[in-house]
Amino acid sequence: MTEQKAEGKTNSVPMFVERFNKHQRYQHLLLMISVTMLMITGFAIKFGHSAYATFVVAIFGSFRNLFNVHLFMAVVMIITAVYHLVYLIFGWRYYGVSWAMVPTLKDLTDALQHARYLLGLSKERPRYGRYSYLEKIEYLAVFWGIPVIGISGLTLWFPDIAARFVPLWVIDAMRIVHSNEALLCLFAIVLGHVFWEHMNPGVFPTSSVWINGKISLAHMAEEHPLEYEQLVKEYAAKGIKIEKPEHGHGRFIHSRPLMIAELIAYILIFGWLFWVFVPKLFV
Amino acid sequence: MPKVKVAGKAKVIVIIGVAFLAVGLMALNRPATGEQAGTAKTVALSEASAQCMQCHGQKGFSITWNDKTVNLYVDEKSYLESVHGGNDCVTCHQTISGFPHEKVVYGKDLSKEVAGSCQMCHSNIADKYQDSVHGRLAAKGKTAPYCADCHGKHDIRRKTDAASNIAQQNMSATCGKCHSGKVIAAYEYSFHGTAVELGYENAPSCADCHTAHSILEPENPLSTVALENQPKTCAKCHANAELNFAKGKKHAVPQDRKNALPLYIVWKIFMVLIVLDLFKDGFIMILELVRRLRETRAAAVTTRKERSVQK
Numbered sequence: 297m298t299e300q301k302a303e304g305k306t307n308s309v310p311m312f313v314e315r316f317n318k319h320q321r322y323q324h325l326l327l328m329i330s331v332t333m334l335m336i337t338g339f340a341i342k343f344g345h346s347a348y349a350t351f352v353v354a355i356f357g358s359f360r361n362l363f364n365v366h367l368f369m370a371v372v373m374i375i376t377a378v379y380h381l382v383y384l385i386f387g388w389r390y391y392g393v394s395w396a397m398v399p400t401l402k403d404l405t406d407a408l409q410h411a412r413y414l415l416g417l418s419k420e421r422p423r424y425g426r427y428s429y430l431e432k433i434e435y436l437a438v439f440w441g442i443p444v445i446g447i448s449g450l451t452l453w454f455p456d457i458a459a460r461f462v463p464l465w466v467i468d469a470m471r472i473v474h475s476n477e478a479l480l481c482l483f484a485i486v487l488g489h490v491f492w493e494h495m496n497p498g499v500f501p502t503s504s505v506w507i508n509g510k511i512s513l514a515h516m517a518e519e520h521p522l523e524y525e526q527l528v529k530e531y532a533a534k535g536i537k538i539e540k541p542e543h544g545h546g547r548f549i550h551s552r553p554l555m556i557a558e559l560i561a562y563i564l565i566f567g568w569l570f571w572v573f574v575p576k577l578f579v
Numbered sequence: 580m581p582k583v584k585v586a587g588k589a590k591v592i593v594i595i596g597v598a599f600l601a602v603g604l605m606a607l608n609r610p611a612t613g614e615q616a617g618t619a620k621t622v623a624l625s626e627a628s629a630q631c632m633q634c635h636g637q638k639g640f641s642i643t644w645n646d647k648t649v650n651l652y653v654d655e656k657s658y659l660e661s662v663h664g665g666n667d668c669v670t671c672h673q674t675i676s677g678f679p680h681e682k683v684v685y686g687k688d689l690s691k692e693v694a695g696s697c698q699m700c701h702s703n704i705a706d707k708y709q710d711s712v713h714g715r716l717a718a719k720g721k722t723a724p725y726c727a728d729c730h731g732k733h734d735i736r737r738k739t740d741a742a743s744n745i746a747q748q749n750m751s752a753t754c755g756k757c758h759s760g761k762v763i764a765a766y767e768y769s770f771h772g773t774a775v776e777l778g779y780e781n782a783p784s785c786a787d788c789h790t791a792h793s794i795l796e797p798e799n800p801l802s803t804v805a806l807e808n809q810p811k812t813c814a815k816c817h818a819n820a821e822l823n824f825a826k827g828k829k830h831a832v833p834q835d836r837k838n839a840l841p842l843y844i845v846w847k848i849f850m851v852l853i854v855l856d857l858f859k860d861g862f863i864m865i866l867e868l869v870r871r872l873r874e875t876r877a878a879a880v881t882t883r884k885e886r887s888v889q890k
Contacts, residue, residue, distance in 0.1 A: 464827030
């Protein structure tokens with residue numbers, strides 16, 4: 297708010313620009329709440345014979361309550377998905393058509409450049425536009441994941457209706473699809489998504505985009521340089537010159553203790569997960 | 580005056596609403612299993628049974644038979660609480676009279692002998708049992724459960740009692756004493772088994788599909804789990820269960836490549852996806868941190884150098 301006021305008064309360059317609009321933030325919030333609750337309740341069912349399940353059932357009072365919450369949140373998630381599609385179709389009239397999320401050949405070269413950078417073969421980070429190749433993968437994972445988990449979930453919710461069309465073994469297979477897609481989703485969120493939006497030293501403890509939709513110019517210049525340059529050009533066309541942001545962003549961006557602590561934690565977590573899941577490939 | 584009336588109405592509506600909410604919350608947090616279970620009956624031992632308990636009521640009372648220690652102790656309290664607490668010992672142990680006992684049998688022989696006593700009262704059940712796969716095996720002299728093997732001995736409780744061997748939550752363990760391994764593992768993996776384990780009283784346990792006493796092998800056309808009868812059995816819960824409910828391996832786990840190949844393939848695909856995702860995330864996240872650590876160190880070294888040059 298203060299930035300906008302300042303902008304209105306002095307016609308100066310904003311320190312922050314909007315990255316997520318109101319609808320995108322509502323969609324994110326609905327998805328966050330529904331997916332979190334679905335996971336808390338769903339994994340109590342997938343791992344029904346664990347101490348975790350007993351604990352969660354005790355919180356909800358009974359299995360029936362827990363299951364009803366799961367079904368309710370499933371409906372919330374489906375509504376969110378419909379909301380997003382409606383937003384995509386009708387939002388284009390208000391926000392303009394954007395193809396920024398569509399994967400391009402550049403994403404492939406970005407991924408290769410990122411790999412070279414990570415392996416120490418190159419000092420240059422890939423220069424991303426509005427969405428990095430990782431963000432595109434994440435969005436597409438949700439875009440394919442919700443139909444997969446939604447259709448398999450509805451099959452399990454209404455097995456008698458499903459059985460009009462498919463044999464029982466398909467419904468049984470849907471249970472494997474449902475619970476393992478959920479596991480995939482858990483890892484994608486708790487490992488990948490939480491890393492980039494929270495644990496990443498550049499944004500630690502959290503990115504503010506999902507809260508107020510805003511990203512600082514410094515942050516944009518670092519993580520989305522092509523989008524930043526585009527913005528600079530747009531302002532230049534209006535006769536406003538944007539200086540290179542000097543203020544920096546992220547209090548922890550150079551925090552070595554944070555990085556070391558995270559490194560140890562992630563090595564342990566990934567080590568354990570590989571220990572658990574790689575042998576399952578050879579069963 | 581009318582204004583006051585409206586306010587009164589609003590108040591009543593609020594009170595009714597709060598009452599509904601409270602009742603609803605109470606209903607939600609109601610314990611899952613019936614509470615009538617375990618109601619203390621004031622039953623005392625008869626004089627004759629009290630005599631039995633003079634020895635059999637001693638903790639640790641046992642005998643060595645066939646090189647095995649046979650426990651002869653009966654917990655009086657648990658017996659009195661059982662459904663048969665009002666019976667005499669000799670109602671079931673009919674061959675026992677006087678001391679020392681004559682014609683004493685142990686183990687399976689005792690189970691068989693007592694099963695004979697069960698049908699004195701439970702004759703309708705005994706008929707079903709004799710026709711069942713369990714009863715026919717027993718008649719052939721093969722290993723098979725008698726009444727006590729499922730229901731317990733001196734501590735028989737109602738099915739609705741959570742402590743009963745045949746309570747919904749305990750049934751798979753009871754059947755699993757013989758039917759161990761894949762069948763029970765698959766049931767526990769299933770949504771039915773998981774829901775029962777977590778206290779959902781409407782989810783089915785073994786007997787809900789296989790029946791309690793008329794259990795027949797699936798090859799038998801009269802069996803509730805015969806292929807042609809499966810949809811009807813499923814329809815006990817799944818109102819519109821159709822023929823398709825019979826088209827799928829029952830009691831299968833996804834890891835079972837031989838018996839459930841489609842499930843195995845789907846499971847394998849997801850394991851590959853999960854490992855690929857872990858490799859992607861692990862590779863990027865760990866190396867990203869390593870890279871940033873090195874960059875901050877390099878930056879720190881250069882600033883230190885600059886400072887020392889300035890000095």
